[in-house]
Amino acid sequence: MATLDEKLAELNKKYAAALGGRIIELEVFLSAYENTGSYSDLEKLYKSAHAVAGSARTFGLPEVTDRAKELELAARDGAGTEILHKNLSALKKCISS
16 A cells, blocks of 8 residues: 555656646637636736646645746736747746756
8 A cells, every 4th residue: 555655656656647738728828818818817827827726736846936926927917929938938948946
């Protein structure tokens, strides 16, 4: 039977592996926002970044939390797409390292 530490380590691995899919989702929302200018697409980007920031905090990933929070706040504040792309790139770089 696995110990608690082993179970937590396995959960952390699964979460880290799933982050790639979350990044793709963020890219899709940002692309949709660029194409449509729709507040609905910007709101999806905001909510998804918020979810990543919260879950990353839960899994003890402070740098991912900070980068996701920056993207979340930029989307919430209606920042331009250049800033949104910059924040998303910083998040992707943080996850890939």
